[in-house]
Each structure stands twice: as C-alpha cells, then as structure tokens.
Amino acid sequence: MSKQRNQSQMFPLVKRYLASGQSKVDFCAQHNIKVHTFQYWLGKFKEDRLDNKQLDRFVPIQIKEEEAVMNRSIRVTFPSGLKVELPIF
Numbered sequence: 001m002s003k004q005r006n007q008s009q010m011f012p013l014v015k016r017y018l019a020s021g022q023s024k025v026d027f028c029a030q031h032n033i034k035v036h037t038f039q040y041w042l043g044k045f046k047e048d049r050l051d052n053k054q055l056d057r058f059v060p061i062q063i064k065e066e067e068a069v070m071n072r073s074i075r076v077t078f079p080s081g082l083k084v085e086l087p088i089f
Contacts, residue, residue, distance in 0.1 A: 011048075072088050
C-alpha cells in the first residue's frame, strides 16, 4: 500500500479487520500496513462512528397541535424527566 493513505482506503480495511477475528499484527502483516498506522486509522474509524451515533440521538417529536394552541406553548419532556416549555408567539 502507498505511503499516503486516506479514509476511503482505510475505513474498508478497518471494517474487514473488525470482521476478521485476526490480531492486528497478523492483519497488518497480511495487508502490508504498519501496526501504528493501522492503529491510527482504527481510532479514526471508531471516532467517526461515535460522532455519527451522537447524531442519531435526535428523535422526531410529535406536537399535539390542539394542546399547543390552547396552552400557547409547546412542552418537551426528555427521557430523564426534564421538561422544557416553549412559548408560541
């Protein structure tokens, strides 16, 4: 593999490694990659997945329009029990 690597080259290899059951050392030797370079991309891959999971935490809300208009506000209740009431102008 060339000295310059990018995400589009390395992320598929990282996925293959994670599914392979091989040790990092064996996988890197098989693919002619330095272990510390592969470790860098493994970290980047996991970081990328974590960032994407945090984006997935947004959930759609349902607004009961009749209640919102009647109360002149929208109340958002979070799973933790925290309630936020927003006025409608």
